[in-house]
Amino acid sequence: MPLTFFGGIKPENNKISKSPIRTVIPDIIYIPLEEDAQVIVEAGDSVDKGQAVAFSGNELKFSSVSGVVREVRRDQDRHYIAVKNDKKDTLYPGLKGVEKPLKKLSFEEICKLLREFAIVDGFDGAYAYKKLYARPEGLKRIIINLCEADSYASVLHRLLIEKPKELVGGAKILMHALSVKKCILVVEQSKKRDIENLYQYVNDPSMFVTAFIENKYPVNEKTIMSAVYGLEVPYGGDSLDLGYIFFGAEAVIQIYDSFLTGIPQIQKAVTVSGECISAPSNLSVPIGTPLKDLIYECGDLSGDCGYIVSGSLFNGELLAGIDTIVTQYTGQFLFMRETKKKEGNCVRCGRCISVCPMHLPPLEYAVSSEKGRDPGERDAYYGISACIECGCCDYICPAGVPLLAIIRGVKRKRKPTEEIVRHSKRKLLRKRVNDLDDDVFIPF
Numbered sequence: 397m398p399l400t401f402f403g404g405i406k407p408e409n410n411k412i413s414k415s416p417i418r419t420v421i422p423d424i425i426y427i428p429l430e431e432d433a434q435v436i437v438e439a440g441d442s443v444d445k446g447q448a449v450a451f452s453g454n455e456l457k458f459s460s461v462s463g464v465v466r467e468v469r470r471d472q473d474r475h476y477i478a479v480k481n482d483k484k485d486t487l488y489p490g491l492k493g494v495e496k497p498l499k500k501l502s503f504e505e506i507c508k509l510l511r512e513f514a515i516v517d518g519f520d521g522a523y524a525y526k527k528l529y530a531r532p533e534g535l536k537r538i539i540i541n542l543c544e545a546d547s548y549a550s551v552l553h554r555l556l557i558e559k560p561k562e563l564v565g566g567a568k569i570l571m572h573a574l575s576v577k578k579c580i581l582v583v584e585q586s587k588k589r590d591i592e593n594l595y596q597y598v599n600d601p602s603m604f605v606t607a608f609i610e611n612k613y614p615v616n617e618k619t620i621m622s623a624v625y626g627l628e629v630p631y632g633g634d635s636l637d638l639g640y641i642f643f644g645a646e647a648v649i650q651i652y653d654s655f656l657t658g659i660p661q662i663q664k665a666v667t668v669s670g671e672c673i674s675a676p677s678n679l680s681v682p683i684g685t686p687l688k689d690l691i692y693e694c695g696d697l698s699g700d701c702g703y704i705v706s707g708s709l710f711n712g713e714l715l716a717g718i719d720t721i722v723t724q725y726t727g728q729f730l731f732m733r734e735t736k737k738k739e740g741n742c743v744r745c746g747r748c749i750s751v752c753p754m755h756l757p758p759l760e761y762a763v764s765s766e767k768g769r770d771p772g773e774r775d776a777y778y779g780i781s782a783c784i785e786c787g788c789c790d791y792i793c794p795a796g797v798p799l800l801a802i803i804r805g806v807k808r809k810r811k812p813t814e815e816i817v818r819h820s821k822r823k824l825l826r827k828r829v830n831d832l833d834d835d836v837f838i839p840f
C-alpha cells in the first residue's frame with residue numbers, strides 16, 4: 397500500500413507531455429537583475445556559456461548561452477542583460493569540474509562550490525548553499541522529492557528516467573556535506589519501475605530508501621512528512637525543526653552535474669503543457685529564455701487559450717501574457733482553455749474540509765466572506781494563516797466559492813507590502829535562509 401496523507405485531491409491524469417527532455421535554443425536570452433546589481437559586462441562584449449556577467453542580489457548571474465551582449469538595461473522598472481545567442485555553444489574556458497575527491501571536501505568547501513554554481517532548488521526556491529547553512533544540529537535524513545507539482549507536470553519523471561546516475565551522485569554529495577547516512581527518495585507509486593532502474597547506480601543500498609506515496613495533490617514538505625513519518629510540521633516552523641531537510645530532484649541532479657563539469661546552473665527543466673498547446677513537451681531551457689520561444693518549440697497555441705499559469709494548475713501564478721522568461725524558479729507553464737466556473741454561495745456540503753491537508757475549515761472562510769465578515773478575524777480558531785494555499789478546497793467546491801481568492805485576499809490585506817508567496821513552506825525557508833545572509837557571505 398502506498399503511503400498517504402490526510403486530504404488532498406486526485407485530479408484526473410492529464411499527463412499529456414511525457415516526451416523525453418529536449419533542449420531549446422533561443423535567439424536571445426534576458427538575464428534578470430536586481431536593482432543594485434553590479435554588472436561586469438557591457439553592450440557589445442562577447443560572452444561564453446557559463447560566464448559570470450553580474451553580481452546581483454548577493455549572487456552570481458551567468459550567461460546561459462554564448463554570444464554578444466546586446467543590451468544592459470537598468471531603468472526604473474526593468475533590469476536585465478540581453479545576450480544574442482551565436483548558437484556556437486562556446487563554453488567559458490575557466491570552468492572545470494571539482495578535482496578534489498568528495499571525501500576530502502569539507503562542508504565549507506562544498507557550500508562555497510554550491511554558491512559558485514548558483515544552484516537554486518526549485519522545490520522551495522532557495523539557494524542550495526543557503527539550505528545547507530540552515531541545517532540544524534543532529535540532522536536525521538535528507539528527503540528528495542520526485543513527485544510532480546500537479547497532474548500536468550511530468551518533468552521529474554523524465555529526469556528520473558534520463559538522469560538516475562546524476563540523481564544518486566548528487567544525493568551522495570549532499571549526504572557527505574551534511575553528514576547524513578540515509579536519504580529518502582519520495583516518489584509516486586506510479587514510478588515504481590523507474591525507481592528500480594535507479595538502484596543499479598546505488599553501490600550501498602542501505603544509503604537509500606524509497607517512500608512510495610499515493611498519486612495525490614498536493615505533495616509538499618508538510619504532506620510528505622505526514623505521509624512518510626506521520627509527523628506534523630509545527631505551525632511557524634518547517635521540517636528542519638524535525639531534523640529533515642528537503643531537496644527537489646532537479647537541484648540534486650544539477651549539483652552532481654556542476655561538480656562534474658564546473659558549469660553553474662544555466663539550464664532549467666520545464667514542462668510546457670495544457671489543453672491549448674499543440675505539442676506538450678518537457679524541455680531543457682537556458683535560463684533567461686523568453687516564453688514565446690517555448691511556445692514556438694511546442695508547436696504554437698490553439699486559438700481558444702484562455703489563461704496561462706506558471707507553476708501548478710491549482711495554485712500557480714496566473715500570467716497576464718507571454719511577456720515572461722524562464723528563471724531558476726520556473727517549473728511549468730500551462731496553457732488552458734477558459735472555463736466558465738459559476739460562482740455561488742456555500743451550500744455547506746463540507747467537501748472543502750475533507751480535502752484540506754492542513755485540517756482547516758475553508759467552509760468558515762466562505763461563510764464569513766458571504767456575511768461580509770473578515771474570514772481571518774478568528775484566526776486563532778480557524779487558522780487561515782496556516783493555509784498553504786494549495787487550492788484543493790477551491791478545486792473541489794461544487795458551488796464555485798472562490799476560496800483561494802478569499803484566502804489570498806485575507807493574507808494580502810494583512811501584509812500589504814509583502815509579496816504573497818505561493819507556498820508557505822517556501823516562505824518559511826526563505827525567511828530562515830535570508831536571516832543568514834549576513835553571516836554566510838563567502839568571498840570568491
Ligand code: SF4
Nearest residue numbers: 742743745746748793
Ligand atoms: S466545498 Fe464549497 S459549498 Fe461545500 S462547504 Fe466548502 S465552501 Fe461550502
Ligand code: SF4
Nearest residue numbers: 752783784786787789
Ligand atoms: S488552500 Fe488552504 S484552506 Fe484550502 S485546502 Fe489548501 S490548505 Fe486548506
